[in-house]
Amino acid sequence: MMKKKNIPVFKIQQHCDSKEIKNFKVASFSEEACTAAEFDEDHRHEYFEIIWLKTGAGIHQIDMVDHPYSGSVLFFLAPGQVHRITQFKKSQGFVLKFLPAIFNHERDFLDYVLDTCLFDSVTSCPTIDIPEQMTDVVEELFFRFMDEFNNQQPGADIILSSYLKILTTIIRRIKNANVSTGESDHKPQYDLFRKFKLTVEQHYKTMHSVQDYAIFLKTQARTLNAVARKYGNKSALEMIQDRIILEAKRRLYHDSESIKELCYELGFEDPAYFTRFFKKNVGATPQHFRTGKSEIVKADVA
Numbered sequence: 445m446m447k448k449k450n451i452p453v454f455k456i457q458q459h460c461d462s463k464e465i466k467n468f469k470v471a472s473f474s475e476e477a478c479t480a481a482e483f484d485e486d487h488r489h490e491y492f493e494i495i496w497l498k499t500g501a502g503i504h505q506i507d508m509v510d511h512p513y514s515g516s517v518l519f520f521l522a523p524g525q526v527h528r529i530t531q532f533k534k535s536q537g538f539v540l541k542f543l544p545a546i547f548n549h550e551r552d553f554l555d556y557v558l559d560t561c562l563f564d565s566v567t568s569c570p571t572i573d574i575p576e577q578m579t580d581v582v583e584e585l586f587f588r589f590m591d592e593f594n595n596q597q598p599g600a601d602i603i604l605s606s607y608l609k610i611l612t613t614i615i616r617r618i619k620n621a622n623v624s625t626g627e628s629d630h631k632p633q634y635d636l637f638r639k640f641k642l643t644v645e646q647h648y649k650t651m652h653s654v655q656d657y658a659i660f661l662k663t664q665a666r667t668l669n670a671v672a673r674k675y676g677n678k679s680a681l682e683m684i685q686d687r688i689i690l691e692a693k694r695r696l697y698h699d700s701e702s703i704k705e706l707c708y709e710l711g712f713e714d715p716a717y718f719t720r721f722f723k724k725n726v727g728a729t730p731q732h733f734r735t736g737k738s739e740i741v742k743a744d745v746a
Contacts (some may be wrong), residue, residue, distance in 0.1 A: 451526055451698040454482070454489040456541050467546040470589045473497060473537040480486045482539075483529035486698055491541045492563055493521040494611070496586060498579070500535025504528075504571075508697055516574040517660065518582075518615065522563040526694050538586045546605045558642055562619075572615055585611055621743050636663065637671040640680065648687040649711045654680045689725050696734045703730045 457465045459482055468569075472704065486505075495504075501514040511519070521527060528573040529535075547553045557563055562572075574582055585607060594616050643657055651657060656678065658665040665680070672680040688710055695706050709719040722730050 447589075450700060452485075452487045454487055454491075456489075456491045456543060467543045467601065468593065469541045470586070470593045472590075473535060473539050483527070486526050486528050488524055488526045488694075489521070489541070490523050492523065492557065493519075494540040495519040495529075496537040496540075496574075496582065497535045498537040498583070500531060500537075501533040502516050502529060502531040502535060505530070507694060511571050513571070516576075516579055518572045518574060520562040520572075522540050524691075524694075526698055532562055538589075540586070540589060540608075541602075542608065546601055546608065548602070548605065552605065552609065554638065554642070556609045558638065562575070562612065562615065572619055575618065578614070578618060581614065582611075585614070634675055635676040636661065636667070640668055640671065641683070644684055644687050648684060648691070649709065651683060651689070652711060654684065657684070685721075685725060689722070692722060692730065693726070693733065696730055705735075706730070 456467070456469055460604055496516075496518050497513060498516050502512075504511045504513055504519055505529065506519070506521070507525055511518075514700075544550075544553045544557070547556075589604065589607055592607070639661055640657060643651075643660060645661070647657075651660070654665045654668055657667055661668070668680040672678055672683055678684055678686070692706060692710060695701065695709075701709075703719070704715045707715045710718070712718040712721070719729055722728075722733070726733060728736070
């Protein structure tokens with residue numbers, strides 16, 4: 445059996461740019477800008493990414509799920525997600541990449557990035573269709589991103605982060621016009637839910653129980669369960685396990701490490717227990733998922 449090639453992990457400094465890149469990068473989605481070629485093969489990256497495909501058609505596969513697109517659509521990718529774009533009709537648009545350090549204040553990163561489902565790799569809604577009446581507004585904003593990024597003047601990070609806050613606010617308006625999320629920026633319960641999601645993302649490899657997170661967040665396990673069900677429609681344990689399973693699927697589907705190595709990396713001490721845990725949640729053993737992935741992905745990943 446041929447050994448699988450590990451999925452490359454891109455850094456924000458990579459791909460056809462001579463500028464000194466630290467926390468932000470924006471370019472047109474095109475062959476000339478060396479961006480379209482980035483998406484030909486499966487890859488993951490260490491940065492957040494917003495892709496606006498203004499025209500064209502194809503399939504954007506994100507974490508083994510196909511997202512067909514046609515016309516004006518935005519995609520949101522969190523660090524670690526595996527994805528690629530297959531173009532059926534040549535696409536044009538923009539690719540924006542950023543690291544949390546683009547924001548001067550952690551609260552801004554929480555409010556404008558983590559406090560949405562836009563970059564949530566578990567409860568993912570990675571695509572937003574742009575209404576025709578909003579296309580000019582979004583395009584003008586991306587042109588402003590390009591101008592500020594290319595000029596590289598003092599204070600660029602402040603202006604770019606301000607544009608980024610405007611963009612995410614506009615997108616949340618569009619999203620909320622189509623679906624009611626029930627979120628409230630002023631409710632202590634929702635603030636706890638947001639902190640819980642962030643803590644899971646940071647510690648899912650080492651903290652597997654609801655009690656672990658309750659202690660970390662200085663609250664009660666029953667309180668975490670209550671906010672998880674209210675705002676995430678799942679129990680706190682289900683949210684933790686969903687994140688572990690997502691990473692396990694990514695690794696089994698794309699990487700060549702052994703199941704035992706994966707078990708230990710995800711914080712399990714016993715490979716047999718990890719196998720039982722995975723089978724209970726996925727309906728197949730890790731080995732079966734890896735060897736029969738195409739059939740399982742269709743039935744299990746939604």
